[in-house]
Amino acid sequence: MLITTNGLVIRSYPSGNSDRVLHILTEDHGRLSVMVKGGSSKKAGAQDPSTQLFTYGNFELYRGKGGDLYWFRGGSVLIPFYNLTADITHMALATYLCDVADDLTPEEAAEEETSLLLKMLLNSLYVLDNGQKPATLVKSVFELRSAALMGYCPDLTGCSLCGETYPENAYFDIMNGRLICADCQTKRNRMGGVGRIEDVPGERNIVCPVSSSVLAALRYVLTAPDKKIFSFSMKDGEEERALERATETFLLNQLERDFDTLHFYRSVADLPSS
């Protein structure tokens, strides 16, 4: 079977002595594992440019009868995102975002959510590549919006206990994906472990404090149309980090895992820019 599809190379790793496996997030076939014959060869000119990580391309893929992998037949580059590899922080973040997309998408499930996730990822890489927004903000937007797209959507419309819509200070209840205003949280703390009927016994209780502006940003990311999703900014670096803490904690706890690529991004993002 031969298919032609547009997609983004989100993972690439060697296989055997000279081959390479790509994970391609495609527009209409979900996420595919694709074998590139000779893809790890060091010979000059041996690599097709479309098989490089972060390349959005048009791919011709082949799968034999009963085979479980697609084979790369040919491809052309549509968007290369070249600049990403020139900046270590941007490259590290792009690798983490691709890793998250890889984790969020089941193999070969050609669902609408997967193509929406591909659009979101392309949009994020584009903004990062062009340096239009701080990397921290790109990370936050992708973490929350991709989680919501793939079924982990928190309800932040108001305090889940008293209904207050615009609390001055509030808490993002990570495990339950809901909002608790500062007043209600104080009452809960006073009650200690007794009578907190809304808590599921035995479940971890993680809350992230969110100011009114961080809450506004979280709501914006959940509701803005795709094209406008990056059209906001935070007051300062401290607020950017507060937003990032909330989105990262939410995503990692929903997925119940950690990412090595996130640790690498954190280690390079702290480097002073020279």
Ligand SMILES: [Zn+2]
């Ligand atoms: Zn409340």
